[in-house]
Amino acid sequence: MAIAKAERLMNLALCLMNTRRPVSKRELRASIEAYHEIGSDEAFNRMFERDKDDLRELGMVIETVESLDGEIGYLARRDRNRLPEIALDAEEAAALSLAAKVWQQARFAEAASGALQKLRAAGVPFHDEGDGDEGVREQSGHSALEPRIPTPEPAFEPLMVATRERRPVAFDYRKANAVRPEPRQVEPWALECWRGHWYLAGWDRDRTAVRVFRLSRITGRVRTRGGAFTTEVPDHVDVRAAVASWAGEGATATARIRLRRDSGYPLRARAVETIPVDADWDELEIPYGHGLDAWLVEFGPDVVVLGPDELRADVVDRLRAVAKG
Structure with missing residues (x-):
């Protein structure tokens, strides 16, 4: 609903x-x-x-x-229309407490805090110990991890509202291989957090195609536009699958890169094989799929593509485009 x-x-x-x-x-x-x-x-x-x-x-x-x-x-x-008295056991109370604490920022935080206060007033036991930086809490005698979903990007809240209310938006977006941001007009479909970053999936009106945007690359203010959506919103929007396809997830081929020591940890996490080369460089074998060139460009001088040749050529072309800009 x-x-x-x-x-x-x-x-x-x-x-x-x-x-x-x-x-x-x-x-x-x-x-x-x-x-x-x-x-x-x-x-x-x-x-x-x-x-x-x-x-x-x-x-x-x-x-x-x-x-x-x-x-x-x-x-x-x-x-x-009166509901029966709510009685929660310790496990159920802990689960509700964790769910209410997931959102640490944005407008959900106030609502979640209010819900916990009402449950406490009704006699449901919640025990929070320690300061807010700890990842573990004791709730009704049960130890549980405290999940957090950070939303530091200024674009998150206006996009969340626009997605909920089905309102088109406009914003300036800087692609990975671009020096300057470009204006985009989007019909927002869904927001999702994947590997520590928030992404928006929606219909790009200028490109007349589905696009995924990383919120940290949105610059300036998100502006709401009048009028209705021009395309039908799919019943299921799989943001993670779209992002993964652009990042080369699920690829059957592999690429070999040289990566500077103590850098590129997201690449290291996905490496099939890592071989030390010298005191400054490691050689990695990583999955190779659509969009990997754009991702490698983000690591700048810390990455050198060894193969395949077409990936190396794509990365070089992107770097030249940045240099010309």
């Missing part, structure tokens, strides 16, 4: 449960912000009926009441 729809359903449920009298569609439309954007009465009526059906499918009991003047009102009585 899209986040925007979930928020709309939640607001509708709150309106229906926080009133002592039946509320008409007209009043609900005026009270819920998401309904303000619906232009015609016909479109609103269709959306409202779908939302009402969705809430009932989720188990909410909504009563339909006709007033004396013939107007239909809706009401969700609290006594008929």
